[in-house]
Amino acid sequence: MKFRTKVVVCMISILSIIFGAGSSALILNSFNSALDREKKSAIQSYEMILNTLKVVNGVEAWADSKDISNTIKEMSTQRNTSWAGIHIYTEKNELYKDGKMKDKSGSLLESTKSKKNVDEKSCITKVIAGNDKEKYLKVSGALKVGKEKCYLDVAYDISPIYEERDKLQQIYYEVFAIMIALCGILSYSNSFIMTRPLVRLSRTSKAIAAGNISYRSRIKTKDEIGTMAREFDKMADKLENNIIELKDTMESQNQFIGNFTHELKTPMTSIIGYADLLRSQALTMDEQVEAANYIFSEGKRLERLSLKLLDIFVTENSEVKLVLVSPGKIVEQLVENLKADYLKRNIALKYNYEKGVCLLEPDLVRSLIINLMDNSRKAMTDNGHGIISVEVKMTDNGCSIIVKDNGKGMPPEALQHITEAFYRVDKSRSRKQGGAGLGLALCAKIVEVHNGDIKFESKENEGTTVTVELKGGRA
Known part of the structure; x- marks a missing residue:
């Protein structure tokens, strides 16, 4: 994976974690706050129903359950109510049931299955689902009617807060997708700008490795990459100078060897020629002396040449x-x-x-x-x-x-x-x-x-x- 891709993946991952966690927490907190408000409002409405029943009957307790059902009927028909459904029943009989919600099965206002925690002084709340996407908050409580215990269930429509949550989540998904796309584009552009000097530096190293020792990155940024590039160019300059010096040295050595070979060739040819002449032919005394003198002079010349080369070698290597x-x-x-x-x-x-x-x-x-x-x-x-x-x-x-x-x-x-x-x-x-x-x-x-x-x-x-x-x- 290229470095640019790694930067993009890293930035998207960081954004996903931070934005996702923050947005989810915000939506959840907003939803829970709205749900708590609905619960408080439902409980207040439930208590108001009980208080209304007491005011209407003018007593602290009811003598007949029929009076309660009649009062509820009048409340349902004479005034707009905030509930979506109401259900009054005893353990044996159903006294009254009414509902404006879309619930054909009747499961919304079915009798409370567990009545252990329900009494005259407290109530319990529960979120239940209706048809389609409806959500209801059911408040259940109890009241004493004579010697008989009645149960009252009131349902309130809380679908709007779930719909609001769904809208917020949909907005979150859309914004998240846009943020990811923008982050990907911006991070890739940023990484492209940041890594462009590295690409030039890589191209320079490849060019030098291929033999173009005069190629330089010429990067002039004032960051760490620029510093590294300048040091790299300095190293390349030294390398080029060393290679040039090495080539010059090799050329000098080749020239030295060629010249030295040429210098040896002339006296050696003369020495061999006169030595062969002395060996193979009969010469006069003067000719012999002349040949011997020539061999001697050329030999001394070789001696001087060898001694000077030795002196040069000694001064360089000791x-x-x-x-x-x-x-x-x-x-x-x-x-x-x-x-x-x-x-x-x-x-x-x-x-x-x-x-x-x-x-x-x-x-x-x-x-x-x-x-x-x-x-x-x-x-x-x-x-x-x-x-x-x-x-x-x-x-x-x-x-x-x-x-x-x-x-x-x-x-x-x-x-x-x-x-x-x-x-x-x-x-x-x-x-x-x-x-x-x-x-x-x-x-x-x-x-x-x-x-x-x-x-x-x-x-x-x-x-x-x-x-x-x-x-x-x-x-």
């Missing part, structure tokens, strides 16, 4: 412990160790640093600086002298490392992609220089470990400046 070190000393040691090697390539290394210590992971920071310097080296032109400078500044929550070169720079569109794995500005040149496009991706991971950020400023044919903010903190 907890890094930061210790107090001097970033300036790290830069000084690296530059002094690499200075001679860079001079062979006509590249001068310079450094400058502020004294101080901060929380860093030394090995990762060394890898960060080496990769930045190596990236600057690859950006140098073939002609002219290159200069790479490394500067360290202490900050409130760590340090800042600035690597600057006067190389060929990068186009603006390349700046937003250079930290992506396997991305290379000049693919052909980087491949010749042994690059795999992983250096800056590793740098970005190392900076992330230190809660920092990395910024690139570059102009073509002027050079590049890389600013790294490491925010591991200072003790």
